Amino acid sequence: MPANKVLIIGAGALGAFYGSLLAKAGAEVAMVCRSDYAHVLNTGFVINSYQWGQYVFKPHQVLRTVQDYQDTADYVVLCTKVLPELNRVELLRPVVAETSTIVFIQNGVAIEAELSHAFPEHEIISGLAFICCNRIEPGKIEHLAYGRLTLGSVKNAVSPATEQLVGLFQQAGATCVASANIIAERWVKCLWNAAFNPLSVLSGGLSTLAIIQTQEQLVRHIMLDVLKVANACGYRLGLELIETNIANTHAMPAYKTSMLLDYERGQPMETEAILGNAVRAGQAANIETPYLATLYALMKLTELRLSK
Amino acid sequence: MPANKVLIIGAGALGAFYGSLLAKAGAEVAMVCRSDYAHVLNTGFVINSYQWGQYVFKPHQVLRTVQDYQDTADYVVLCTKVLPELNRVELLRPVVAETSTIVFIQNGVAIEAELSHAFPEHEIISGLAFICCNRIEPGKIEHLAYGRLTLGSVKNAVSPATEQLVGLFQQAGATCVASANIIAERWVKCLWNAAFNPLSVLSGGLSTLAIIQTQEQLVRHIMLDVLKVANACGYRLGLELIETNIANTHAMPAYKTSMLLDYERGQPMETEAILGNAVRAGQAANIETPYLATLYALMKLTELRLSK
CATH class of the missing domain: 1.10.1040.10 (N-(1-d-carboxylethyl)-l-norvaline Dehydrogenase; domain 2)
Incomplete structure (x- = not known):
């Protein structure tokens, strides 16, 4: 079975950390890094986890923008903050292929509709991270406590894509659960x-x-x-x-x-x-x-x- | 008729300004100055008013504490901030004579009862200042706008003592009104x-x-x-x-x-x-x-x- 292809948009603490877990599980993880591009391209991320100790995560690809991604992602994972000045649909549009599953691991309520309307034919997974994790300098992430990730389809169900993604995180040793009631x-x-x-x-x-x-x-x-x-x-x-x-x-x-x-x-x-x-x-x-x-x-x- | 004797407790912008008006009206005004004592003793207050221009107010007495007041005040006027750590009754007790009227020109609601309970036999006047007035350095007061003072007995009436005090402020040229509904x-x-x-x-x-x-x-x-x-x-x-x-x-x-x-x-x-x-x-x-x-x-x- 070929490796899962994952594109992570948003290389803050959360994106880098969960990206590193998917890489641990054997996925080909590409990362869109806005601010730390050069640094991450050269040295990858250094992650210091209370759970897994210190390790280096070298993404399969390091990209400056979503437009630079030339591959077809199985999972496009949005890990940015949710801000009015940041158009989530525009960020996703160029990289969501017909076969891609959209995932967002983000804070907030009532943030599903925007994506469901823009991508009505796609599987969309909503993720909630309970984690204490900070970017302390470019490319340097500290995972201080917790780490549980809850995933569920925005249709408030556990889809096969959800189960597969949960499986990947679990393979990496993470605490990840599927929820049929994610909203x-x-x-x-x-x-x-x-x-x-x-x-x-x-x-x-x-x-x-x-x-x-x-x-x-x-x-x-x-x-x-x-x-x-x-x-x-x-x-x-x-x-x-x-x-x-x-x-x-x-x-x-x-x-x-x-x-x-x-x-x-x-x-x-x-x-x-x-x-x-x-x-x-x-x-x-x-x-x-x-x-x-x-x-x-x-x-x-x-x-x-x-x-x- | 002998001059009215007034003791002002609290020599911030408000106390100094209204004290200066009572002095303009011929009252003998003593001021309790906590922080600016030495400065005020030497040079008095310099008041720069949008209404009356710049003038110097030299109190009849400058005192460090209420305990230093040896006279009998017709009006004891409380002009401090209202703060939990500042006991208003303790401040007044040493200087409220049998014949003194108590006045407080202070912010806040439900601040009457404390004084009414402590001085049940005394006339107590509640004052509300609508004024923009700041202490900009020791002994230096700027009166920037407004100035209206409303006075009324805490029994929600206009007493003779209220009328007399209103008269004094008006004599000084201030906008001062009596209210039968001060609470x-x-x-x-x-x-x-x-x-x-x-x-x-x-x-x-x-x-x-x-x-x-x-x-x-x-x-x-x-x-x-x-x-x-x-x-x-x-x-x-x-x-x-x-x-x-x-x-x-x-x-x-x-x-x-x-x-x-x-x-x-x-x-x-x-x-x-x-x-x-x-x-x-x-x-x-x-x-x-x-x-x-x-x-x-x-x-x-x-x-x-x-x-x-």
Whole structure:
């Protein structure tokens, strides 16, 4: 059986890490590297994993842009941030062949429709990464904790392509599971993200632990707003998820959210994907989300101030 | 008729400015200056007013602490910020004589009870300043805009002592009015303060204009929360106040709130007096204030971060 061909778009920590796992499993992995192209072309990625130790990942191809890819990918995997200024469909269009499966391992809710509409005939897999993984310098990735990947078809089912991809990740030794309910799982992840990401930024840099230890009730209110929207959208999330999330955050070490890291580095934040989309989904379903909407508005004000 | 004796506690911009007006009107004004004592003792205050030009105000007495005051004041005027770490009753106790009228020209809501309970036999006057006035260096005050002072007894009436004090300010040429409804007016001022003060800080430094131009709906929601609490507390504020406040803020020049100035200077903010008291008044009256409560919680997180 010939090796699977994988094209990863977005060579940040997440893309490089999961790309390296697919390479471990024998796939031919090409990477589109925007900022670190020259460095990665020369030396590949050095990945320092709490789980697998330090290893080098040399992609099968290193590309500057998607247009440079001349092959036909079995899997085109989108690992960029989800930002309004970054057109996901335009990124995918040039490299999605008739036989390609589209995968996105990205944050946010309500980010499926854009791709389903643009590629109605294609299998599209939604991926959720629970991982603590940072790019510390060009080509250098630190995998600090966790790593679980959940994959499922955007049709909210486990497709054969999903199973095959899950198998590849598992072959590499990763914790990867298939879900027949991936859209709901996205909302579950959003419970946590929509609370702690903006609170860490708007407080000017507090850790998750400082936040939960002093403002648990606010966190609960925000999560309840998200849960109400998810339920109104047809994804039944139980109330107990909120208490589980709160208890887990108390138990976690003091953690800097990804949005806070972006904020501190002056990089664009996933405000729209995580908060804006949730607020708009609530509006569409006629659900009031005062806590969530306040955080969203404050993040927009913060972005406005940063742009000045 | 002998000159009125006035003791002003708190020699910030507000205390120095209103003290200077009472001196203009012929009162013997003593000032308690914590930080600028030596400077003010030597050279007095230099006040640069858009209305009266530049003038020097030499207090009748300059004191380091309230304990140093040996006279009997007709009016003891509290002009400090309202902060949890600053005990207003303890500040007043040593200088409130049997015949003294207590006056506080301070921000915040629900800040009367503390004084009424401590001084049940005394006339207490609540003052609200609508003024743009800053201390730019020790002993140097800039009066940039506005200046109106509203005074009224905390019993929500116009007492003779109120009328006399209003007369003194008017004698100095100031715009000063008596109100028989000063507690409600405090809530009216809180509509604006509770929205723009925290939004300017939490956005990291936006002006009132940038805020109202981009997040008018959020401002409306916050003001509505405050209005509901005020009404539940028995102070009937009309909904039209919200639209007037919004329209006025659009018409004002881009303005930095006092809380933002404190934030930028690393000085304590009146989070509790403006937001905390409003939220707690809502809780006591069983009124939900999700927008206000989110801002309050975020300000507490910001203060926590600043304390680290």
